[in-house]
Every structure is written in structure tokens, then in C-alpha cells.
Amino acid sequence: MPGPFVLTPELDAFKLQFEEIANEADAIASALTEQQFNWRPGTGGWSVAQCIDHLNVSARVYLPKLDEGIANAIRQGMYGEGPFRYNALGRLFVWTQQPTTKMKYKAVKALQPSPARRKQDALAAFRAYQVQYVDRLRQGNGLDLARARVQSPVVSLLRLPLGSGFALVVAHEQRHLQQARNVIANPAFPGSA
Numbered sequence: 001m002p003g004p005f006v007l008t009p010e011l012d013a014f015k016l017q018f019e020e021i022a023n024e025a026d027a028i029a030s031a032l033t034e035q036q037f038n039w040r041p042g043t044g045g046w047s048v049a050q051c052i053d054h055l056n057v058s059a060r061v062y063l064p065k066l067d068e069g070i071a072n073a074i075r076q077g078m079y080g081e082g083p084f085r086y087n088a089l090g091r092l093f094v095w096t097q098q099p100t101t102k103m104k105y106k107a108v109k110a111l112q113p114s115p116a117r118r119k120q121d122a123l124a125a126f127r128a129y130q131v132q133y134v135d136r137l138r139q140g141n142g143l144d145l146a147r148a149r150v151q152s153p154v155v156s157l158l159r160l161p162l163g164s165g166f167a168l169v170v171a172h173e174q175r176h177l178q179q180a181r182n183v184i185a186n187p188a189f190p191g192s193a
Contacts, residue, residue, distance in 0.1 A: 010083060
């Protein structure tokens with residue numbers, strides 16, 4: 001089992017992704033004014049602020065589920081060495097959240113973003129949640145990521161492998177950051193030429 005500060009290769013890859021996602025969110029929003037950050041397309045789509053706030057709301061709901069899954073796995077002694085192979089259900093749910101997947105979903109009420117957010121507040125919270133996800137990677141270090149389970153905050157009967165749970169968060173965040181980039185690319189976006 002790796003030492004307390006050396007992550008397994010799989011978890012280290014997730015750590016790098018969370019760090020890249022935090023930097024990407026900053027890069028997307030840093031040059032935006034408050035008006036641009038909160039601008040919504042006329043089609044009823046979300047603003048950049050709402051994309052990021054949705055990820056913040058999702059983190060507030062999902063982190064306790066990760067805590068529970070990690071704690072249960074530790075109590076049950078579910079340790080193992082990877083690389084891990086995840087079940088079809090876990091792979092399917094991760095695939096559905098990829099930015100390249102064309103499926104569209106309506107966020108459940110509990111995960112709906114606020115209509116408007118201050119840029120500084122939304123980005124600070126987002127970066128803090130990325131740090132918390134990395135902390136959960138450290139807590140899960142050495143666990144069998146295929147056998148340990150995490151409960152979905154949306155569908156209570158759904159329990160995914162812990163590794164799929166981390167991959168799902170990464171894919172979900174990448175998906176909504178792509179959505180934020182699409183908002184900025186909209187021809188009607190304020191300040192576009």
C-alpha cells in the first residue's frame with residue numbers, strides 16, 4: 001500500500017485532472033466581467049456562472065456521499081491494488097457525462113444553480129471544492145476502487161464503484177466547463193465582435 005502522501009497511479013491521475021479543471025475554470029472566467037459571467041443565452045441555457053455554480057452545488061451534495069463510501073470501504077477493509085476494472089454500469093454513467101456525449105439532461109431540483117453569482121465567490125468555491133475532491137482521493141488511497149461503492153446523490157438505489165464515482169465527477173465537471181466555453185462562443189455573448 002502506498003504511503004500517506006503518495007497516491008496510487010489511478011488516484012494521482014484523478015488529482016491531476018482536478019487540478020487542471022480548477023485551472024481551466026479560472027482561465028475560462030478570469031477575463032469575464034460580472035455581466036458576461038452572468039449572461040444567459042436567449043435559448044434559456046445557463047450562464048457561465050450557472051455552469052460553475054451547478055458544479056459547486058453538485059460538490060456540496062456529492063462530497064458527503066464520497067465520505068460515506070470511503071468510510072464504509074475502510075470499515076470493511078476493502079483494500080486493493082490497481083489498476084482496477086469497473087463494471088458496465090459505472091462505465092456507462094461516466095460515459096453519459098463526458099463532454100463529447102450528445103445526451104442532454106435537466107438538472108434535478110437539488111442540483112439547480114442560482115440565477116446569478118458573483119464571479120469571485122463562485123470561482124473561490126469551485127477551487128475549494130477541487131481541493132476537497134483531492135482530499136477524498138487521499139482518503140481513498142489504497143482502497144479497492146472497484147469494490148468500494150459510492151451512493152448517487154440523485155438516485156439513492158444507485159451505488160457505483162468508488163473509482164467510477166471519481167471519474168464521474170471529472171467527466172461532469174469537464175462537461176459543464178465545455179458548456180461554459182460554448183456560452184462564451186455564442187455570437188450574442190456580450191462583447192463578442
